[in-house]
Amino acid sequence: MSELSWKTLSSTYIHKGPWATLRSDKCEMPDGTIVDDYYVLEYPNWANAVALTEDNKILMVRQYRHAANIVSLEIPGGVIENGENPEEGMRRELLEETGYQFNDVELISTVYANPSTANNKTFCYLAKGGKKVQDQQLDEHERIIVEEYTIPEVKQLLADNKIAQALHCTGLFYALMKLGEL
Incomplete structure (x- = not known):
C-alpha cells in the first residue's frame, strides 16, 4: 500500500444486518500508534x-x-x-x-x-x-x-x-x- 496505510490488528462485529453491518477494528498506524476502536460500517456495493x-x-x-x-x-x-x-x-x-x-x-x-x-x-x-x-x-x-x-x-x-x-x-x-x- 503506502506509508499512510493502517494495519488492521483485529475486528469485532457489533451488529450484522441485511443493509448495514457495524464492526470495530483495532488498528496500527504507520508510526506505531494504536487505534483501539475504529468503527466501520459495512454496506453492500x-x-x-x-x-x-x-x-x-x-x-x-x-x-x-x-x-x-x-x-x-x-x-x-x-x-x-x-x-x-x-x-x-x-x-x-x-x-x-x-x-x-x-x-x-x-x-x-x-x-x-x-x-x-x-x-x-x-x-x-x-x-x-x-x-x-x-x-x-x-x-x-x-x-x-x-x-x-x-x-x-x-x-x-x-x-x-x-x-x-x-x-x-x-x-x-x-x-x-x-x-x-x-
Whole structure:
C-alpha cells in the first residue's frame, strides 16, 4: 500500500444486518500508534445510472428516504445483489424501478459514499437509448415515481440544489461532462 496505510490488528462485529453491518477494528498506524476502536460500517456495493431515453430525456425517480425524512429526487439504482457484477445490478435496478432497458451502457465513475466510515463503492453508469419494456417491479417497501427531465432541466435542478443525494449529484456531473454538457 503506502506509508499512510493502517494495519488492521483485529475486528469485532457489533451488529450484522441485511443493509448495514457495524464492526470495530483495532488498528496500527504507520508510526506505531494504536487505534483501539475504529468503527466501520459495512454496506453492500451500489450501482446507479444516469439513464437517457431514446428521446434524450433523463429518467429520475422520486421516493421517500426515511433516515433523512425527505422525499428525494434521484437517479435510478440500488444494491448490487450477491452474484451480480455492477453492470448487471444497475441494469436490473433500472428495469425494476423504471421499466426501461438500455442498449448503450458505460461506466463513468466509481466513488465511495464516505470512505472514512463506510467500506462500499457506488458504480455509476451512463445508459443511453432507453426503451420502456415493462411496468415497475418494486420491492415491498419501495414507492417510486418515475419522472423524465430534459438535460437543461437536470442542469437547473443541480444549480438550484434540488437533488439531495450526493452520490447521485456526482454521477450526474460525470454524465453531463461525458455528454459535453458542462
